[in-house]
Amino acid sequence: MKVAGRWYRTIALGANGWTVEVIDQTALPETFVVAPLTSVADVVAAIRSMMVRGAPLIGVAAAYGIALAMRADPSDDHLGTASRALLATRPTAVNLRWAVERMTALVGSVAPEDREEGAYRAAADLAEMDVKTCLAIGAHGAAILRQRWDDVGRARTINVLTHCNAGWLAAVDWGTALAPIYLAHDSGLPVHVWVDETRPRNQGLLTAWELTAHGVPCTVVADNASGHLMRLGQVDICLVGTDRTTRNGDVANKIGTYLKALAAADNQIPFYVAVPSPSIDWSLADGNAVPIEERGGNELGFGPDVRVANPAFDITPARLVTGLLTDRGLTEASEAGLARLFPERRS
Amino acid sequence: MKVAGRWYRTIALGANGWTVEVIDQTALPETFVVAPLTSVADVVAAIRSMMVRGAPLIGVAAAYGIALAMRADPSDDHLGTASRALLATRPTAVNLRWAVERMTALVGSVAPEDREEGAYRAAADLAEMDVKTCLAIGAHGAAILRQRWDDVGRARTINVLTHCNAGWLAAVDWGTALAPIYLAHDSGLPVHVWVDETRPRNQGLLTAWELTAHGVPCTVVADNASGHLMRLGQVDICLVGTDRTTRNGDVANKIGTYLKALAAADNQIPFYVAVPSPSIDWSLADGNAVPIEERGGNELGFGPDVRVANPAFDITPARLVTGLLTDRGLTEASEAGLARLFPERRS
Numbered sequence: 001m002k003v004a005g006r007w008y009r010t011i012a013l014g015a016n017g018w019t020v021e022v023i024d025q026t027a028l029p030e031t032f033v034v035a036p037l038t039s040v041a042d043v044v045a046a047i048r049s050m051m052v053r054g055a056p057l058i059g060v061a062a063a064y065g066i067a068l069a070m071r072a073d074p075s076d077d078h079l080g081t082a083s084r085a086l087l088a089t090r091p092t093a094v095n096l097r098w099a100v101e102r103m104t105a106l107v108g109s110v111a112p113e114d115r116e117e118g119a120y121r122a123a124a125d126l127a128e129m130d131v132k133t134c135l136a137i138g139a140h141g142a143a144i145l146r147q148r149w150d151d152v153g154r155a156r157t158i159n160v161l162t163h164c165n166a167g168w169l170a171a172v173d174w175g176t177a178l179a180p181i182y183l184a185h186d187s188g189l190p191v192h193v194w195v196d197e198t199r200p201r202n203q204g205l206l207t208a209w210e211l212t213a214h215g216v217p218c219t220v221v222a223d224n225a226s227g228h229l230m231r232l233g234q235v236d237i238c239l240v241g242t243d244r245t246t247r248n249g250d251v252a253n254k255i256g257t258y259l260k261a262l263a264a265a266d267n268q269i270p271f272y273v274a275v276p277s278p279s280i281d282w283s284l285a286d287g288n289a290v291p292i293e294e295r296g297g298n299e300l301g302f303g304p305d306v307r308v309a310n311p312a313f314d315i316t317p318a319r320l321v322t323g324l325l326t327d328r329g330l331t332e333a334s335e336a337g338l339a340r341l342f343p344e345r346r347s
Numbered sequence: 348m349k350v351a352g353r354w355y356r357t358i359a360l361g362a363n364g365w366t367v368e369v370i371d372q373t374a375l376p377e378t379f380v381v382a383p384l385t386s387v388a389d390v391v392a393a394i395r396s397m398m399v400r401g402a403p404l405i406g407v408a409a410a411y412g413i414a415l416a417m418r419a420d421p422s423d424d425h426l427g428t429a430s431r432a433l434l435a436t437r438p439t440a441v442n443l444r445w446a447v448e449r450m451t452a453l454v455g456s457v458a459p460e461d462r463e464e465g466a467y468r469a470a471a472d473l474a475e476m477d478v479k480t481c482l483a484i485g486a487h488g489a490a491i492l493r494q495r496w497d498d499v500g501r502a503r504t505i506n507v508l509t510h511c512n513a514g515w516l517a518a519v520d521w522g523t524a525l526a527p528i529y530l531a532h533d534s535g536l537p538v539h540v541w542v543d544e545t546r547p548r549n550q551g552l553l554t555a556w557e558l559t560a561h562g563v564p565c566t567v568v569a570d571n572a573s574g575h576l577m578r579l580g581q582v583d584i585c586l587v588g589t590d591r592t593t594r595n596g597d598v599a600n601k602i603g604t605y606l607k608a609l610a611a612a613d614n615q616i617p618f619y620v621a622v623p624s625p626s627i628d629w630s631l632a633d634g635n636a637v638p639i640e641e642r643g644g645n646e647l648g649f650g651p652d653v654r655v656a657n658p659a660f661d662i663t664p665a666r667l668v669t670g671l672l673t674d675r676g677l678t679e680a681s682e683a684g685l686a687r688l689f690p691e692r693r694s
Contacts, residue, residue, distance in 0.1 A: 255575060
């Protein structure tokens with residue numbers, strides 16, 4: 001997407017052809033900085049600190065981490081060490097495991113002298129695949145937004161509520177939950193977005209920054225406000241991302257998502273989850289098995305006198321999800337629904 | 348309650364016998380300061396700025412505002428002006444209207460030369476009544492907590508979740524939702540409190556400060572976290588206050604309360620609301636008629652580039668409330684339930 005008139009992706013190679021350049025998301029929205037990563041240790045630190053964040057982007061960053069590792073030392077040992085270090089950064093987003101396993105298998109199958117080139121190519125392929133995936137989600141989701149607009153007789157702006165940031169900053173480009181909004185907006189549909197601030201890290205400010213840069217009207221609210229807005233009829237549709245969706249359609253996403261889904265259900269407001277296929281964990285029967293990251297209490301910002309807990313994700317049960325918006329189209333949040341779209345995964 | 352070994356109330360007369368001294372809640376939890384209010388304008392400013400806050404305390408502060416007004420000028424005109432200024436400070440908490448109407452009727456019924464003394468006496472009566480009301484709520488509520496403890500075989504700590512601050516800082520002493528916790532704790536029941544930080548004003552930090560000062564273990568979490576905690580079985584009971592409860596049992600309380608009630612219902616966790624009788628609005632059939640204050644967007648703290656909205660309260664429908672914990676005892680959240688406890692109000 002464009003920042004100040006120039007096209008950016010969240011992750012790309014530098015002019016030297018091997019440095020991995022990322023937008024430093026810990027500096028946003030105040031400052032737009034591109035940071036160079038030159039080693040797998042840099043990538044590990046960038047994922048941990050949330051300089052790069054968002055399930056799709058974490059996956060692609062990890063892939064480039066393998067490429068940087070192979071550039072430094074293409075041995076089997078180093079491939080194993082790099083993979084383990086990357087896998088240990090964050091536990092909830094399944095894209096990380098998906099990308100690292102894919103890269104390890106692919107890179108491990110070729111001779112050491114071909115690994116650097118192969119890893120860079122594979123990482124670039126994953127990045128391109130992510131862009132296509134997001135655009136496909138965007139197209140399917142834009143149709144839903146258009147339908148909502150038709151439902152209200154095209155008489156007014158459609159109000160979308162989103163939580164956290166599942167925009168282009170969370171992916172390589174376009175985003176997952178925000179891709180439909182960008183495409184709908186660009187096609188002339190009047191859309192306004194309610195953005196949960198998303199404590200404790202305030203990723204809602206990233207969402208507001210993105211949307212505003214693209215010209216999409218938005219309003220940030222405290223996470224507490226969404227039930228009230230829904231009760232007053234000020235939300236037409238909820239649209240969020242996911243860090244991991246299990247094969248029954250349970251959705252792990254940023255802490256607080258579950259509360260929004262409850263409020264949407266209580267007010268008969270459709271609640272959609274944008275799910276790129278690499279975020280589906282076919283190995284887990286339901287959300288109870290998803291590891292939930294507990295992050296540092298310092299993220300709340302209260303100082304040492306206040307005892308805090310800081311779980312970073314929660315599980316929204318499939319029964320509260322109106323539909324899963326995947327790159328292959330919309331489906332119901334159930335094992336049958338997912339199996340219909342991904343027949344090759346049917347057990 | 349005690350602060351650093353000395354007994355305080357949130358509001359009291361100064362040594363000169365007429366200055367109204369309040370704990371400045373905008374300085375807490377960092378700094379404990381007692382601020383003197385010497386005019387009705389001071390009281391108006393203190394309520395608006397949330398130097399004093401919490402429905403019961405706002406009511407008592409307004410009563411003392413009338414007393415300060417009568418001290419300055421006991422005319423009918425000034426009584427009217429002072430009442431209107433106080434009523435205009437905050438729209439949602441009904442205790443304000445209750446206290447001001449009560450004071451105006453009482454003070455207006457005596458000769459101007461007796462008004463100052465009468466107003467101070469009436470304000471002191473309201474303060475004492477609030478303390479008794481909170482203690483009664485505490486006793487009824489402590490029995491519920493004890494029952495929960497019995498339910499788990501007295502084998503472990505009972506985990507209470509609360510939102511905002513409905514402790515002694517929100518009242519004259521003891522608090523509404525926290526009074527049962529203080530009494531239960533003091534009687535030896537092991538209790539731990541999950542405290543929502545309660546954005547955007549972070550009144551959860553006031554709750555944590557109170558509880559910690561009294562020795563009650565507590566943990567502050569982002570508002571987003573409560574659904575997750577409930578899903579994991581880490582919450583035994585929810586206990587919140589109210590700014591106005593309508594005669595059908597709908598509860599206006601701090602923004603976000605509705606989301607907690609939804610999560611409690613979804614996880615079969617009892618959700619109780621502590622309702623001092625002056626917080627019941629018998630004139631309103633249901634919560635849809637409660638005016639919801641929209642506060643300044645600057646409270647979110649994001650600077651002028653971010654468009655924000657800041658509704659300060661929401662409505663929790665009676666159907667999500669397990670019981671109303673009043674000073675007359677526990678009742679179901681319904682018109683019949685309230686009428687049973689307050690037969691003199693039956694229409």
